[in-house]
Amino acid sequence: MKVLLIIISVLLSNQVLAQTKGEVIVVQDPLIDSLIAKRLELNKTRPTATNPTGSAIVSSTGYRVQIYYGSDRREVFSQQAQFKSSYPKLNTYITYKEPNYYLRVGDYRTRLEAQKFLNELRPSYPTLFIFREKINAPILEDR
Numbered sequence: 001m002k003v004l005l006i007i008i009s010v011l012l013s014n015q016v017l018a019q020t021k022g023e024v025i026v027v028q029d030p031l032i033d034s035l036i037a038k039r040l041e042l043n044k045t046r047p048t049a050t051n052p053t054g055s056a057i058v059s060s061t062g063y064r065v066q067i068y069y070g071s072d073r074r075e076v077f078s079q080q081a082q083f084k085s086s087y088p089k090l091n092t093y094i095t096y097k098e099p100n101y102y103l104r105v106g107d108y109r110t111r112l113e114a115q116k117f118l119n120e121l122r123p124s125y126p127t128l129f130i131f132r133e134k135i136n137a138p139i140l141e142d143r
Helices: 002-017 030-045 073-086 111-121
Strands: 059-070 092-097 100-108 129-136
Touching: 059 073, 059 111, 073 092, 073 100, 100 111, 100 129, 111 129
Parallel strands: none
Antiparallel strands: 059 100, 059 129, 092 100
């Protein structure tokens, strides 16, 4: 009889506790929302070297052509300057993953676009590779 009473009381207490809704109330300073909005506005309108119009940069997955890799820092910057003199409108990206520096160029939406550019560069740069990574999506012109 005691066991039956204990089981009934445990089951009833579980039913009482199971009635909570599980809502979360976030308490934050209203300045946080205004700072986030201000930061978004500044990022949309600030012109930069890679974004001279000041429009928002959209990041997406695309392709870049790697034109150089090596462990000499001076050489990678030299290769970047040489490439920029030939193709001033294309963006270049230098990344460092120990122990090498990588120089990748372009922001191509499709592998076909990257392959066409790679074929154009083939006579000047012997070791070219195409890599899929996050790119700054190019601004499309209105036609």
